[in-house]
Structure formats: C-alpha cells, structure tokens
Amino acid sequence: AVSAAGSLFATSYAWSIVSGPNASVPPANATLSGANSLAPTFSATADGTYVLQLIVGNGATQSTPAFLTLEVDNLLALAPAAIRFSDIKAILQASCAGCHTSGAGARPPVFFANIDRNGDGVAGDATDDLWFYTEVRGLINFTDIAASPLLRKPSGNHHFGGTVAGFNANLAPGQAGRASYDLFVNWTANGAPQ
Numbered sequence: 001a002v003s004a005a006g007s008l009f010a011t012s013y014a015w016s017i018v019s020g021p022n023a024s025v026p027p028a029n030a031t032l033s034g035a036n037s038l039a040p041t042f043s044a045t046a047d048g049t050y051v052l053q054l055i056v057g058n059g060a061t062q063s064t065p066a067f068l069t070l071e072v073d074n075l076l077a078l079a080p081a082a083i084r085f086s087d088i089k090a091i092l093q094a095s096c097a098g099c100h101t102s103g104a105g106a107r108p109p110v111f112f113a114n115i116d117r118n119g120d121g122v123a124g125d126a127t128d129d130l131w132f133y134t135e136v137r138g139l140i141n142f143t144d145i146a147a148s149p150l151l152r153k154p155s156g157n158h159h160f161g162g163t164v165a166g167f168n169a170n171l172a173p174g175q176a177g178r179a180s181y182d183l184f185v186n187w188t189a190n191g192a193p194q
Contacts (some may be wrong), residue, residue: 002052003039003066007145008057008064015040018067023046043099044072077131080186084135087193088187091180095164096154110135133194145188155181 004013015035020027031048034040042051052088078087092112101109101113110132114124117131139150145154146169156163166180173182187193 001039001041002053002070004056005038007056007063009058012036012057013038013040014040014055014057015054017042017050018053019049019051021046021050022043032151042070044070047072047074073174078183078186080190083183083187083190083193085129085187085192086137088136088184089129089132091166091183095166095180110139114146120152130194137192140192142186142188142192145185148188150188151184 002015004010004015015032016031017032020030020062022029027044027046027050029046030042030044032040032042032052038057042050042052044105048071050071050072052055052070054063054066054068056063056066066113073097093114094100100110102193113133114128116123117128120127122128136150137158139148141148151167151169152158154167155169156167164180167174168175168177
C-alpha cells in the first residue's frame with residue numbers, strides 16, 4: 001500500500017498511475033485499488049519503474065500533483081510482506097554493532113548488540129528484543145522513509161564511517177551495493193512489522 005498520510009488537512013484523495021515500464025498509460029500490467037482513499041493498494045505484474053500521481057483536496061481546493069516513483073523487482077531476496085524485524089536486526093548486528101555497543105564511554109542512541117535492556121539479568125531475551133524493536137522503530141520517519149535516521153546514517157549521511165556496505169542509496173534499486181538499504185525501505189514501507 002502507498003499512503004498520503006503526510007497530506008495534512010486533506011479530505012479527498014485522487015491517486016493515478018501516470019507511467020510504467022511500457023508505453024501504455026496507464027500501464028496495462030499495474031492496478032491501483034482504492035484510488036480515492038488515503039492508502040490505496042498498488043499491484044504490478046511486471047518489473048520496472050512506475051510513477052504514481054496524487055492530488056489531494058479539502059473542499060473546493062486541490063493540491064498540485066505530487067509524484068511517487070516505485071521500483072518493482074520480483075527478484076528481491078524477500079518479498080516485502082515477508083520481511084520481519086529479525087531480518088533488520090541481523091543486518092544491524094552484523095554491520096553496525098561494532099560502534100553501537102555498550103561499554104565504557106559508549107553513548108550511541110541505540111545499542112544494536114544483544115544487551116539486557118529490561119534489567120532482568122538475561123541479555124537478548126524476548127522482552128529485550130521487543131525493547132530493541134521499539135528503539136529501532138523510533139528511528140523511522142514513516143511519512144518520509146528516506147529521511148529516517150535508520151536509513152540516513154548507514155547510507156553515509158552523518159556517519160563517521162561513511163557508507164555502510166549494502167546501504168549505497170546512490171545506486172539503482174535492486175543492485176547489490178544497496179541490498180540492505182532496499183530491505184530496510186521495503187520493511188518500513190510495509191509498516192515495519194515485528
């Protein structure tokens with residue numbers, strides 16, 4: 001699903017598909033159900049780049065069109081709906097826990113290592129994992145996913161170590177150098193399920 005949740009004060013929504021990977025407009029291989037709702041469902045049967053248009057309104061006033069570009073790739077390692085926090089946690093712990101760890105003088109906003117978050121003497125149990133998940137969700141901007149600290153820092157924005165492997169957002173979607181970035185984007189776009 002796509003969302004117009006960032007459209008403050010809007011009372012009407014008009015979504016449309018304005019382009020796709022083939023020349024027909026709208027593309028014959030894509031659908032948008034609930035096109036007059038806040039969060040319609042986009043479906044496509046062919047890989048490629050699709051552009052959606054949104055015009056919102058409030059009474060007689062309508063916005064200028066806003067555009068959303070979607071990249072459909074059926075070769076993703078995981079279907080977006082199948083991505084869970086355990087997939088995200090594995091990448092955070094493999095790529096970022098070296099700096100985001102507890103210890104003398106450590107002060108990162110989130111510790112990515114398994115630590116005893118709830119103080120019960122057991123590190124990494126289900127309760128600690130729930131706290132960890134909640135902390136990571138706090139690093140997500142659901143109205144502008146690319147602006148999320150969870151994505152900006154490892155993609156080279158405000159990071160002492162530069163771009164983390166797999167987070168090169170300058171590459172086209174689907175390329176190996178941005179595989180982790182794409183996984184995080186798809187997880188977040190799906191509501192960041194636990």
